[in-house]
Amino acid sequence: MKRAGVAYLFPAERRVALSNLAPHYFFGAFRESHGLDLLFDGEERSLLDRKRPNEVAVLLVGLSYEPSYLTFVRYLQANGIPVLRSDRPAGNFPLIIAGGVAPSLNPQPLLDICDAVLCGEAEPMHDDLTALLDSPATARELIAKLPYAAKPGRKPRIIQAAAGRFAVHSHPELAAEGNEFGGRTVLELDRGCIGKCYFCAARHLYGESREADRHLITHAAEAAFKRGEDIALLGTGLESVSYFDDLLDRAIAAGRTVSLSSVRIAGFTPQRAARLVAAGVKTVTLAPESMVAATRSRIGKPLSDESLFAAFELAKEHHFRVKLYLMAGLPDGDSAAEAQALIAFFTDLKKRKLTVPLSLSVSPFCPKPGTPFRDKALMPKKEYEHFRAAAMRGLDKLMPQMPIEWFSWRESLLQTALGRLGTDGAQFLAAYADTGNLRTAEKRSGIRLEDAASEIAGITVATGRKKSA
Numbered sequence: 001m002k003r004a005g006v007a008y009l010f011p012a013e014r015r016v017a018l019s020n021l022a023p024h025y026f027f028g029a030f031r032e033s034h035g036l037d038l039l040f041d042g043e044e045r046s047l048l049d050r051k052r053p054n055e056v057a058v059l060l061v062g063l064s065y066e067p068s069y070l071t072f073v074r075y076l077q078a079n080g081i082p083v084l085r086s087d088r089p090a091g092n093f094p095l096i097i098a099g100g101v102a103p104s105l106n107p108q109p110l111l112d113i114c115d116a117v118l119c120g121e122a123e124p125m126h127d128d129l130t131a132l133l134d135s136p137a138t139a140r141e142l143i144a145k146l147p148y149a150a151k152p153g154r155k156p157r158i159i160q161a162a163a164g165r166f167a168v169h170s171h172p173e174l175a176a177e178g179n180e181f182g183g184r185t186v187l188e189l190d191r192g193c194i195g196k197c198y199f200c201a202a203r204h205l206y207g208e209s210r211e212a213d214r215h216l217i218t219h220a221a222e223a224a225f226k227r228g229e230d231i232a233l234l235g236t237g238l239e240s241v242s243y244f245d246d247l248l249d250r251a252i253a254a255g256r257t258v259s260l261s262s263v264r265i266a267g268f269t270p271q272r273a274a275r276l277v278a279a280g281v282k283t284v285t286l287a288p289e290s291m292v293a294a295t296r297s298r299i300g301k302p303l304s305d306e307s308l309f310a311a312f313e314l315a316k317e318h319h320f321r322v323k324l325y326l327m328a329g330l331p332d333g334d335s336a337a338e339a340q341a342l343i344a345f346f347t348d349l350k351k352r353k354l355t356v357p358l359s360l361s362v363s364p365f366c367p368k369p370g371t372p373f374r375d376k377a378l379m380p381k382k383e384y385e386h387f388r389a390a391a392m393r394g395l396d397k398l399m400p401q402m403p404i405e406w407f408s409w410r411e412s413l414l415q416t417a418l419g420r421l422g423t424d425g426a427q428f429l430a431a432y433a434d435t436g437n438l439r440t441a442e443k444r445s446g447i448r449l450e451d452a453a454s455e456i457a458g459i460t461v462a463t464g465r466k467k468s469a
């Protein structure tokens, strides 16, 4: 079979995939020049040219978090592409190149699956990818020279775009496909973070806060308003972006609305709240992570209880819904005391008459590679269950109407294990591709996720920066 062209696979269902900006970036960067098409989980053919994955010369794969590795390997298997690289004779299958946040943190489990794992941000890779797509036959030689292409047992070098040298947003030609933001045009305003939370991969992988190109982002927002679309703003510290308020004002002037990924509590001021209301923001997402002030200080998020209550006061005054995010099992904490503090917080919130429409999400803390907490432990499953039971005993009485989402401990186990596994992780993933069952994959590969999660891969992360073209 003659293979030609390039496709980008984001291993998720189409609507979910297009809610992520990576497929939009690759479509915008390589559709016109190299005919790049998009592939999604559950679809045998590409979006526009109706090609099967096995018909392209190069398959780029975006992996944003570790559980998507499972979808990726199942997708390869379902489409007749052997999962292990050693089972794919060169030239008989597409060249598979993966990237994204999760593989940049620990590429090792993917090294015996993919032909290359590229670590870092896509913009500074643009010229190298162009050369590679121009000549897939010589791609392996080129990849071997890339400093940010991961190598077995070696620390990955993570490449970053300089501030102002990136501007990613929804591609207008993909707008008709919809997304999980109600069809809004999505714009990324910053990377890295001004915060220093010790658990946070965004801060420790992508470094200090960098703003997207103001001119290009503003232009994309204005174009969206002209098409009659609302916008969604993504970022790690939106309210610290120098042109955030200007974008809100432009949306207000155009009569359009804005939705936000989250606001940092420190930046949720009375002036900002009033502006958000005018820009049609209905929900604010607050992530104090813990209801114990000492824990927040210990994890690098030193918020006082009073600042939290002040945020709720603003939310009440301006009729915002609040989405509250917490973590269980933060390092060196006492989960029984954390559950009690959670109940005490809601008791206090009620006493102060600050119970705005509210939802709560709780996830187990995952030690991420490259962060100061990389060597910390995932809390035991039993402890998470006890935490949940203790919290729910109080919340059922106090906040019976509040939607509460408890993230799966097993998914956190998977994230932790894949963040720590070495190249042998490919055997586990190949076994999973065959069976679609985690326990059978554990038995077949001889890799127990709980053992893997309790080991440290010994990989440290270096960063490097290169200006994009």
Ligand code: SF4
Pocket (backbone or CB within 6 Å): 192, 193, 194, 195, 196, 197, 200, 201, 202, 203, 236, 237, 264, 301
């Ligand atoms: S404020 Fe949020 S994005 Fe920034 S370092 Fe903390 S957790 Fe990460």
